């Protein structure tokens with residue numbers, strides 16, 4: 168099952184695992200896939216610690232790092248390209264009606280305000296991550312790329328837009344492959360022109376930010392449009408049969424995210440874990456309520472409220488996430504079940520038990536091989 172991309176990256180199976188959890192990333196790489204750590208929620212200093220930990224725990228196997236480089240955000244539109252005063256400037260763009268509406272949603276569900284000693288965010292003293300800005304912007308994402316390229320990574324991936332040209336050149340000079348997530352054929356062509364080596368075609372059914380085209384339709388269109396550039400299929404893949412389908416569409420591997428949330432190694436919180444294990448595909452919704460861009464997630468009282476009559480509408484990225492992250496701190500503190508959510512794809516219907524990463528990888532490989540054997544046996548007898 169080795170594809171050319173496996174040779175290029177030095178991995179055994181063409182299974183790529185996006186995760187925010189270092190334990191999952193290291194475990195996937197040790198099992199023969201490629202663990203990719205999402206850097207978004209870390210400060211550059213924290214990311215340095217996470218990557219040093221992975222260096223020590225991935226058994227010398229390759230791993231990657233993922234950053235978010237949105238082409239369009241409120242700060243970019245306002246011509247802001249520096250992290251100095253970024254949080255303050257972004258907070259200044261959020262009107263009172265939106266703060267009030269977020270407070271009202273929480274009050275309606277009995278979530279109390281934060282205690283006086285929890286001032287993170289409100290006093291602008293928590294740094295960009297503490298303020299809920301995270302690496303959502305070009306300005307806050309770029310320092311994360313610097314940290315990532317300071318480690319011996321095999322892959323640098325980016326979502327919502329390609330990494331800056333200068334970062335791509337630096338990655339290439341270090342022998343690092345560069346990948347970008349896309350949801351439309353035109354974005355794939357743009358990213359290849361920018362120097363991206365691997366395109367991740369992510370369909371509508373995926374967890375996190377998605378476009379409107381389903382994986383089944385998107386993957387072959389992207390494969391044909393940018394050949395011979397390798398394509399990974401993403402969205403709705405968590406089993407060997409789904410992997411076989413992705414390879415049949417012309418992908419050189421699969422890029423997965425949701426399936427790792429319910430692994431033993433994952434740091435998913437208790438309430439979210441319980442909800443994921445019970446959820447059906449139809450319990451997910453593609454909503455702007457989390458970040459300001461459409462992202463698939465569990466349907467919750469929070470996502471419903473932003474769609475309800477009386478909602479002032481969501482704000483653009485990263486402003487909506489700032490509102491959201493302050494609310495989430497309150498929701499977590501009060502352990503409110505109705506409001507607890509999580510980005511996850513439609514494949515959540517198959518995530519019904521907590522399993523070790525290694526079992527997920529091996530089951531996927533085994534079922535893939537069985538499927539391919541079944542399909543070729545069918546061909547021989549017909």
Ligand SMILES: Cc1cc2nc3c(=O)[nH]c(=O)nc-3n(C[C@H](O)[C@H](O)[C@H](O)COP(=O)(O)O)c2cc1C
Pocket residue numbers: 185205206207233234235325326348369372373374375376401402403404422423424425426509510511512513514
């Ligand atoms: C909880 C969660 C968070 C995600 N965050 C990011 C992210 O920060 N950057 C990114 O490139 N993709 C992110 N994604 C998307 C994944 O990289 C991946 O493309 C997607 O999960 C694949 O579809 P699947 O969920 O059906 O496996 C996220 C997905 C999930 C489930």
